[in-house]
Amino acid sequence: MTANTAHPAPAPPPGRPPALEARHLVKDFRGFRATNDVTLGIEEGEIHAIIGPNGAGKTTLFHLLSGFLTPTSGEVRLFGERIDTLPPHAVVRRGLSRSFQISSVFPSMTVRENVLVALQSPTRLPGQFWSRLSTLDALAPRAEEILADVGLEGAHARLAADLSHGEKRQLEIGISLTQDPRVLLLDEPTSGMGTEGIARVTGLVERVARGRTVVLVEHNMGVVAQLAHRITVLQYGAVLASGRYDDVRRDPRVIEAYLGEEAHA
Numbered sequence: 001m002t003a004n005t006a007h008p009a010p011a012p013p014p015g016r017p018p019a020l021e022a023r024h025l026v027k028d029f030r031g032f033r034a035t036n037d038v039t040l041g042i043e044e045g046e047i048h049a050i051i052g053p054n055g056a057g058k059t060t061l062f063h064l065l066s067g068f069l070t071p072t073s074g075e076v077r078l079f080g081e082r083i084d085t086l087p088p089h090a091v092v093r094r095g096l097s098r099s100f101q102i103s104s105v106f107p108s109m110t111v112r113e114n115v116l117v118a119l120q121s122p123t124r125l126p127g128q129f130w131s132r133l134s135t136l137d138a139l140a141p142r143a144e145e146i147l148a149d150v151g152l153e154g155a156h157a158r159l160a161a162d163l164s165h166g167e168k169r170q171l172e173i174g175i176s177l178t179q180d181p182r183v184l185l186l187d188e189p190t191s192g193m194g195t196e197g198i199a200r201v202t203g204l205v206e207r208v209a210r211g212r213t214v215v216l217v218e219h220n221m222g223v224v225a226q227l228a229h230r231i232t233v234l235q236y237g238a239v240l241a242s243g244r245y246d247d248v249r250r251d252p253r254v255i256e257a258y259l260g261e262e263a264h265a
């Protein structure tokens with residue numbers, strides 16, 4: 001398996017801070033250290049995969065990076081600005097959006113309604129939870145655009161409950177895009193999918209990554225190899241290795257800890 005050659009890793013803009021940065025992040029849960037001194041810089045325009053065995057701390061790191069958990073110590077910075085002290089909605093306003101491993105889709109609404117509700121969420125229209133119909137009309141073209149971006153243009157009138165698992169993931173990514181994120185965090189976007197769904201969502205991530213920074217947790221190493229410019233391997237909450245896919249997969253510590261035989265392929 002070879003690394004992402006379709007688009008080379010972007011060169012970090014000189015003098016600019018990373019898009020997303022963790023500095024000495026620590027998270028303790030009642031004495032258990034789930035995140036152990038994680039320092040990590042993700043450059044603007046990069047697709048960065050976070051991998052590691054079950055329980056390695058990937059989801060906890062995601063929660064910390066997106067403001068859903070407050071670190072015990074350390075810092076998170078978005079384009080140089082500290083965000084670890086901000087609530088999640090304030091982090092979204094600054095340009096970071098995430099999708100969830102647990103579905104965030106409203107099943108009893110249509111696909112289009114799900115996107116419209118997200119478009120008029122309080123993070124976009126402060127002080128209003130449910131806007132007037134005229135506002136909904138104004139948002140309709142953007143909703144159609146997002147549905148086309150995620151390949152659901154033909155499904156806008158269907159109930160979200162009736163979507164396939166893969167289509168739900170497409171819709172979740174669409175919902176994340178309503179916030180116009182500069183940095184998009186995707187938690188296991190291909191989990192539970194067959195070959196066809198994996199190929200569709202991988203292509204979708206490639207598309208939405210254009211002009212954005214994407215960080216994803218992903219177990220499927222084929223997907224990681226195809227998408228990621230750089231990867232970070234977590235083990236016991238700490239960074240075991242971080243760098244270009246081809247370099248990291250040859251790191252003997254990574255081979256021993258995680259990749260196993262696949263790394264020799």
Ligand SMILES: Nc1ncnc2c1ncn2[C@@H]1O[C@H](COP(=O)(O)OP(=O)(O)OP(=O)(O)O)[C@@H](O)[C@H]1O
Pocket residue numbers: 029032034052053054055056057058059060061
């Ligand atoms: N709220 C919590 N309270 C106590 N322990 C927690 C909490 N959240 C996570 N942990 C523990 O922290 C460790 C890391 O969990 P985390 O879910 O971040 O790992 P992961 O790499 O995402 O795992 P998986 O691949 O299975 O999703 C695990 O041992 C988990 O039991």
